[in-house]
Amino acid sequence: MRILVVGGGCGGTILANNLARRLASEIRNRKVRITMLSASDKHMYQPGLLYVAFGQMMPDELYRDQESLLEPCIDFHVDPVEEFYLDQNKVKTKSGKTHEYDTLVTATGSRIVPEEVPGLIEGSETFYSEASAVKMFKRLREFEGGKVAIVVGVPHKCPIAPVEITFALHDYFKARGIRDKVHIKYHYPIGRIHTIENVAIWAKPEFDRIGVEYETLCTPSMGMN
Template sequence: MRILIVGGGTGGTIVANNLARRLSKEIRTRKARITMLSASDQHMYQPGLLYLAFGQMTPDELYRDQASLLESSIIFHVDPVEEYKIEEKYVVTKSGKRHNYDVLVIATGSRIAPAQIPGMTEGADTFYTEESAIKLFKKLREFEGGTIAIVVGVPHKCPIAPVELVFSLNDYFKKRGIRDKVHIKYHYPIGRIHTIENVATWAKPEFDRMGIEYETLFNVEEVDAENNVVKSLEGTETAYDLLIAIPPHCGMEEIEANNLGEDGWIPTDRHSLLMDGRDDVYVVGDTTNLPVSKTGSAAHFEAEVIAENIASVIKMGTPVRDYDGKVYCFIETGHDSATYAMFDYKNPPDLTNPSKPMHWFKMAYNQMYWTSVRGLL
């Protein structure tokens, strides 16, 4: 049984490690083989980018060698896939090598697409890459007062990030003693300040307490970088001194180029996590078109289901679990408190009051992630 995993992010790595343990005997006796193909020899802890943007982490803390995170029985190549031959059950990599498979797991993730919004690349800062997060931190350090506008593209990774950004900005400028000179204006695409109703209900009085101005039903249409004005599809505009964007995201180019899914999102069954119409191709994490959060947490829970089902199909001829839509998100409510949201397809999130211990737990999780991605947590 040749299992091929394309992508070495959170989802792909957890599938690989979880499977390697479940199939250790089959791998030893050469009845199963797990191969991972990735675009990079590095693994980034993406939630760390928000800390990087506030000088709370350094870039080296975000990375580990991908090979060091994988079980030794996993064959690992840094050689991204360029061609998917789904009907013929093989892929072709950038180096021209062909990999045949019996089961394929696609875990290629997503990428920011600021170019979808005219002027966003030139006029807005962000923190979704290492380079942009460092650039933003330098600007925040030099910022002495004025209006900081926050805009949110759709769809975007980590839906809680816009709210966390606001809390972090408030605390950052408070600590610098210039909060009274900084006007923070938050814009959000729908008619409340967060898509999760409980989060919006809780965050609204918090925003009021912190003196955050907010405009809802604001879908960013264009950034006029010359005049420092951001305009909405709804016909309103905001002048800014510093614009921070949560950019729209899309799937990876090669997914769309191979006609696997519009915008790089692969049509996926919400319970089995199989690619629509296939029983030999699983999709995990951001790569799916599922109406669930694009977060490492969703990828983690999906990966466990996929690994368990691939192993059980090999061992007993049938999958044993369905993905129930589970997502668990920490919510940093400043630099010293946090809460969390947990939900699935049937149960809405129920927030608890923010606390220091939850923030400490998040700090601990920033290190525990490396254990989690090894499939041990």
């Protein structure tokens, strides 16, 4: 059996390694072959971007060599897939190669597309990519006080990130001695402050305690002050 894993992020790596361990004897007997195709030879630890946004980690610290994370029996190639031929059980890659499979795993991740909301890129900061986290840190470093609005849509990448960033902003401004000059307001689109009920129940009194204002059932729209 030929198993093809497309994408070498957390999802693809965990799955491919798990399969390689569980099917070790089949792989040794050449009954199973696992191939991974990815777009990069590096693996980024995305949760670390939160620390980059506050200058607590350098971007370089988030990267590992992808091949070093894989079981040695996994055949790894940096060659992104450009075409999926699902009816023919094959993919075509950027280099022009064709890979046939019996089982396909797609783990190509997701990315935010702020460019779809006019003004969002110019008027806001995010921490969902290396470039945006570095940009956010530069902006925060220059910030001397004012209003900070945390605005989230659902679904959002990383369940806990909106709450985490709110506490991190509070701690950051406190450490810089400017917390009393900053008004932090958190906005969430459903009728409580987090999708996970227990998180919402826990976080609400914590927000009250640290002086974070919140508004729920609140969807971002342009022209909002």
